[in-house]
Amino acid sequence: MFILNIQTHAYVSCSNNSNSQLYPGNIGNHISFNIISSSNTFRYQHGSDLVSDALISCQLDAANYKNRTSNFYPFISSNISNTDPKTLGLKIFSKISNTSSVFLNQHAWIYFFYKDPLSTGLGRWIGTADAPLYISTSSSKVPSQGILLYDFEIYLDEIPTQKIENVTVKLGKLTTYVSDNSTSKLYEAFPQIILNMTPNLAKTxxxxxxxxxxxxxxxxxxxxxxxxxxxxxxxxxxxxxxxxxxxxxxxxxxxxxxxxxxxxxxxxxxxxxxxxxxxxxxxxxxxxxxxxxxxxxxxxxxxxxxxxxxxxxxxxxxxxxxxxxxxxxxxxxxxxxx
CATH class of the missing domain: 2.60.40.1090 (Fimbrial-type adhesion domain)
Known part of the structure; x- marks a missing residue:
């Protein structure tokens, strides 16, 4: 059902700070989510991870900061709305909106989990909350600098009748607050997916x-x-x-x-x-x-x-x-x- 480039995740240490474990190392902030057929089902799933761009790269002085706190705002600076949720079984899907695709804005919902990339525990699903969603606080040798988004599902209430090509869906705003004694800085990143849908349409x-x-x-x-x-x-x-x-x-x-x-x-x-x-x-x-x-x-x-x-x-x-x-x-x- 999907053509996905699976990413290999690795911890990267900066040369100027051997204790900084960046996750991952400057890999970009999106993954292409390609649906190659939509004639038989309205719901699409995949288990691949989407990891946001490292908020703190080796080129930034923030890599040397000791304390880091991350929050994720799914409904700020995103293409996801909490005003028209759709419940499917035990899952609550959030509405996709304000993208370049009129069809997706009218007929598409999204569901996914998120968590700290270094966490071994379960993440949280996107939900419908307006408030920023706390991820974690990390310090010393285990600084979390991003967010892991996974278990994506896209739901359509209609089958598309035309191709949908390279539509960006911004998933929210990720902030990391870093500090070291007397100084502090705030960094932001905007994880996103890119949707491509090629319906297997009957000529009629x-x-x-x-x-x-x-x-x-x-x-x-x-x-x-x-x-x-x-x-x-x-x-x-x-x-x-x-x-x-x-x-x-x-x-x-x-x-x-x-x-x-x-x-x-x-x-x-x-x-x-x-x-x-x-x-x-x-x-x-x-x-x-x-x-x-x-x-x-x-x-x-x-x-x-x-x-x-x-x-x-x-x-x-x-x-x-x-x-x-x-x-x-x-x-x-x-x-x-x-």
Whole structure:
């Protein structure tokens, strides 16, 4: 489900202070979180760690300070909100917000644990607190200078329909207060993840409905086999996903009241009238046979929608007397592509 570069963590001693164990050593403050498929599930997990950038590097004089206290503020300078949590089982997920992705802002929540990188105990989950979350105080040879974030989960309440690329999600603000007798300093870092989602989307099209009303006529207009009367134009609009641009579409019709019908006359559910309906391709002016596969049109490189014009007429299909009554016909138009 994920493509992750697993980080190797190491303690680094500064040359000017052999007692300073930096964790880790200047590795950067983010990891890429890549979801390569989102067609089957709305929830994504991984167990890899995200360790923030070392707050105190060997280049800073703070590496020599003795006492260090760290706090983590998950809802300050972050893309995580505590105003719209979502409970899933025993876990409370926090809302992702104010990122560059409108989809994530509307449909994504996050859950993770955090703790002092040098701690062997259990961490704390992100929760919904506004107050800064205390991590630890370290001194002497075991200075904690960062935060370990782990057991990430991303929850989506909808499957994305487009790629989400390189969206930064800031997880909060990490502060470390360092002091040594008479002097003190405050350092900050902002751990983050980068989300990439590539949905495994099915290429699909939506077809508009057409309710065609032919006017009332006299039965005398349909006395003989092959007689036709009235004409009503209508259009069918097909909207497809953007990855079907430049694709040729085909269509076929199926008679809803007589599925075995392969003629060019649509059956009438009032069969006693002895009148049916013919549907014509407006471009060729030819009647359309049921189940026959015909060209609908080709989507261009700009639009993912296409319109095709048709018309319908009453049609006398047998030699029996025409009987006054209703004419009600239905077909299903199916779109296909290769």
């Amino acid at each position: 099209c939506n077809v508009s409905n057409a309710n065609v009303q032919l006017p009332t006529i006299l039965t005398s207009k349909l006395n003989n086999i092959g007689d036709q009367a009235e004409l009503r134009d209508f259009s069918i609009v097909v909207n497809c996903t953007s990855d079907l641009k430049n694709t040729a579409l085909s269509f076929s019709l199926n008679d809803n009241f007589l599925p075995t019908n392969t003629t060019d006359v649509i059956s009438n559910d009032n069969s006693e009238s002895n009148v049916g309906i013919r549907m014509y391709d407006a471009l060729s002016n030819q009647p359309i046979k049921m189940t026959q596969v015909l060209p609908f049109g080709t989507l261009d490189s700009v639009s993912s929608a296409i319109t095709k014009n048709f018309y319908a007429r009453y049609y006398k299909h047998n030699s029996l007397p025409t009987v006054a009554g209703t004419v009600n016909s239905q077909v299903t138009l199916t779109i296909s592509y290769q």
